[in-house]
Amino acid sequence: MRKIYFFLLLSIHCSLFTNLFAAFEYYGRSAREEGMANIFVALADNSANLFLNPAGLSFLSRPEVLTSYGRLYCGLDDGKNLSVGYGKNSYTKINPVFAKGYKKSAFSIDLGFLYQGGKIDFGVSILNLNSPNLGLKYENKVSPLFKIGANLKKTNSNLGLEANYRKEKFSFSFGNEQFFFNQRLVLRGGIKFGSREYRVISLGMSYSDSWYKIDYAFIYPLTGISEILGTHKVDFVFYFGKKREVKKPVEAEIEGHRRRVRMEISAEDKQKALKLAKNAQEVMEKAKFAETEKLLRKAINLWPDNSMILELLNRIESITLLYPEISEKDKKTSLIKRAILAYLYNKGKKAVNRVRYAYQLWPNDLKVARLKTIIEGEFSEIAEQEKLIPGLNLVDQKLQQALEYIYDKKWVAAVSLCEEVLDLEPKNILALKRLGSAYFGMGNKKKAREIWQKALKINPKDEELRKYLGITEEKRERKIDKRTLREFKEAVTYYQKLVSQGASDKTRIKVLKKIICSKACFASLKAKPILLICFFITH
Numbered sequence: 001m002r003k004i005y006f007f008l009l010l011s012i013h014c015s016l017f018t019n020l021f022a023a024f025e026y027y028g029r030s031a032r033e034e035g036m037a038n039i040f041v042a043l044a045d046n047s048a049n050l051f052l053n054p055a056g057l058s059f060l061s062r063p064e065v066l067t068s069y070g071r072l073y074c075g076l077d078d079g080k081n082l083s084v085g086y087g088k089n090s091y092t093k094i095n096p097v098f099a100k101g102y103k104k105s106a107f108s109i110d111l112g113f114l115y116q117g118g119k120i121d122f123g124v125s126i127l128n129l130n131s132p133n134l135g136l137k138y139e140n141k142v143s144p145l146f147k148i149g150a151n152l153k154k155t156n157s158n159l160g161l162e163a164n165y166r167k168e169k170f171s172f173s174f175g176n177e178q179f180f181f182n183q184r185l186v187l188r189g190g191i192k193f194g195s196r197e198y199r200v201i202s203l204g205m206s207y208s209d210s211w212y213k214i215d216y217a218f219i220y221p222l223t224g225i226s227e228i229l230g231t232h233k234v235d236f237v238f239y240f241g242k243k244r245e246v247k248k249p250v251e252a253e254i255e256g257h258r259r260r261v262r263m264e265i266s267a268e269d270k271q272k273a274l275k276l277a278k279n280a281q282e283v284m285e286k287a288k289f290a291e292t293e294k295l296l297r298k299a300i301n302l303w304p305d306n307s308m309i310l311e312l313l314n315r316i317e318s319i320t321l322l323y324p325e326i327s328e329k330d331k332k333t334s335l336i337k338r339a340i341l342a343y344l345y346n347k348g349k350k351a352v353n354r355v356r357y358a359y360q361l362w363p364n365d366l367k368v369a370r371l372k373t374i375i376e377g378e379f380s381e382i383a384e385q386e387k388l389i390p391g392l393n394l395v396d397q398k399l400q401q402a403l404e405y406i407y408d409k410k411w412v413a414a415v416s417l418c419e420e421v422l423d424l425e426p427k428n429i430l431a432l433k434r435l436g437s438a439y440f441g442m443g444n445k446k447k448a449r450e451i452w453q454k455a456l457k458i459n460p461k462d463e464e465l466r467k468y469l470g471i472t473e474e475k476r477e478r479k480i481d482k483r484t485l486r487e488f489k490e491a492v493t494y495y496q497k498l499v500s501q502g503a504s505d506k507t508r509i510k511v512l513k514k515i516i517c518s519k520a521c522f523a524s525l526k527a528k529p530i531l532l533i534c535f536f537i538t539h
Helices: 002-015 031-035 054-059 090-094 249-260 267-285 289-302 307-322 331-344 348-361 366-378 380-385 394-407 411-424 429-442 445-458 463-478 482-500 505-517 519-527 529-538
Strands: 064-071 111-116 120-127 145-153 157-166 169-180 185-194 198-208 212-221 231-239
Touching: 031 169, 031 185, 031 198, 031 212, 031 231, 054 111, 054 120, 169 198, 267 289, 267 307, 267 331, 289 307, 307 331, 307 366, 331 348, 331 366, 348 366, 348 380, 348 394, 348 411, 366 380, 394 411, 394 429, 411 429, 429 445, 429 463, 445 463, 482 505
Parallel strands: none
Antiparallel strands: 064 231, 111 120, 120 145, 145 157, 157 169, 169 185, 185 198, 198 212, 212 231
16 A cells, blocks of 8 residues: 555646647657667667657566656756747637647658577667658658667676668667666766767666666767756656566467367377476486476477466577586586575475576576576565575575574574575585584484584584583583493493302403403493592502
8 A cells, every 4th residue: 555655646746747849859668678778679678668669668678667757958048948838829810720620640650670689689660650740830850760779788887889761861879788786776977979060968777676766867969959067867767566478489389289289188198298398307407407397398289278388388499498407517507506406396495595596696697697587587476585685696695694693592594594605615614514503403403413414414614513511421421321320330230249259260360351341341441530549549
C-alpha cells in the first residue's frame, strides 16, 4: 500500500504542471536515454522503447510506469518564445488556413528491430515511416527518422554508438554507463554531434530498487544557444508485479509438437522417455550440458506432456549457450559447475550463492556475468532477500553474520550461515571453527569436537584449534572411569597374592608386564602417577 500511495501522490503532483511545446528540435524521451547522448536504439530495455525502438517492448519483464519532468534550457530568460499555438481571433476566423480547425492530428507508424547477441546488441528503427501530415491547409509532413546503433555489453558497463538520419540531417552519438553496488547505482555520459555544427554533451545517473528507479540527466549544448545552465530531466519509473518469464523457444517448439500429436502416448514411449531422461541426468552430472539437452529433446518428443522433463529442458536450454560442456580443472570451473547443477535441480539458495561468489571472484568473466543474470532472474525472490554489502565478498559477509549470531546465542542461524560458507569453500578454517563453536553453544560437544578435528586435519598448526581441542581433552581427563580404576586395583591385588604365595620370578614378571601395558594402568598413571611409580620401584 505504501508503494501505491507514493505513486498516486506523485501522479497528482506531476499533473499540476502545464504542457510545454518546444520550438526546438528535442528528441529526448527518457532521462536514461538523454544521459547517454540518446544511445538507446540497441539498448532498448524500458518503457521509453515506445518512442525509440518498439521492438524493445518485447523484452520488458514486467509492467512499468514511467513519469518524467524536464527543465529545458535553464537560464534562458531573454524573452524568446519557447511555445507555439493557434488561438481564435478576428484574423484567424477569416483566414482560410484555419477553415478546417485549429489543430491537426495524425497516426504515425514506427518499425523496429532489436537483436541481443552474446557481447554486442544491434538495433534498427524507423520512426514516422508513413510521414504523417500535420498541416492545417498546406502539406506539412513529418519526415521519417532512421536510427541504427550497437551496444557492447561488459560485466559492469554498456558502451554504445548510434547514427540518426532525417531529411539531409544526420547525427552520431557515443555513450557509456557504468554500474556500481550490484547495479543499484549507475553513472553515465555521452557526446552527440552532427550536421549544422550540432554538438551536445550529457551526463546522468540512476538509483534503483526492486520496485522503483530514479533517473537524472543533464544535457548541455556546446553550440547554438549560449549562456544557459543546460537542460535537466528527472524520471521516476515504477515496477509492478513479479518479473514475467519471456517464453523460451523450446516451449514454443513443444507447444507445436503437442498440437501435431493427437494420439494417446503409449506406455512403451513413456518408458523410453524416462530412460532417456535418466541418461540425461547422468550426463548432466558430468557437466556435459549440450549432450544433456539432446537427450532431453528426444525424451520430450516421445512424451510431450511430461512436466518434469519439460522444466529441466527449459532450464538447460539457456545454459548450453554459455557452457556446452565444463571440464572441472580448478576452483573456477568447479564452482561454476556446481552453480549450474543447483540451478538445474531447482536449488535456488545454493544456485544464487554459488553464482554470486563466482561473479565476485571473476568479475571480468562475461559468461559468469550472464550466468548470474539467468540464475538471479529465475530465483528473483531469493536474490532480493539477501542484499550484498559493498566491499565484502559473499564468504566474508556470511562469516561476519555468523559471528554476530554466535554472540547473540542464535546458534541455529549461525550453523546455517557457516554451512553456506562451507558449500562455497569446503576447507574454510574460519567457517569450521565457528560452526564448531555454534554446536558447542547448543550443547552438542561431540559434534563440535568432530568439526574442530576435521579443521585441524586441514591445518595442523592452527593454535586456536589446538586450544579448543585441548580444553575438551582436559575436561575428559578429569573424569576417570571408576570401572577402569577398579580393574587396575584388582590386577595389583592379584599380583600381591602371587608374591605372598612365592611365585617364580618368571611368572611375576609376566603378570607385571600385562599390568603395565593395560589400559587400566594408563588411566591410573594419569590419576595417581606418584603411587604407581612407587609401586613399580618396590616390585
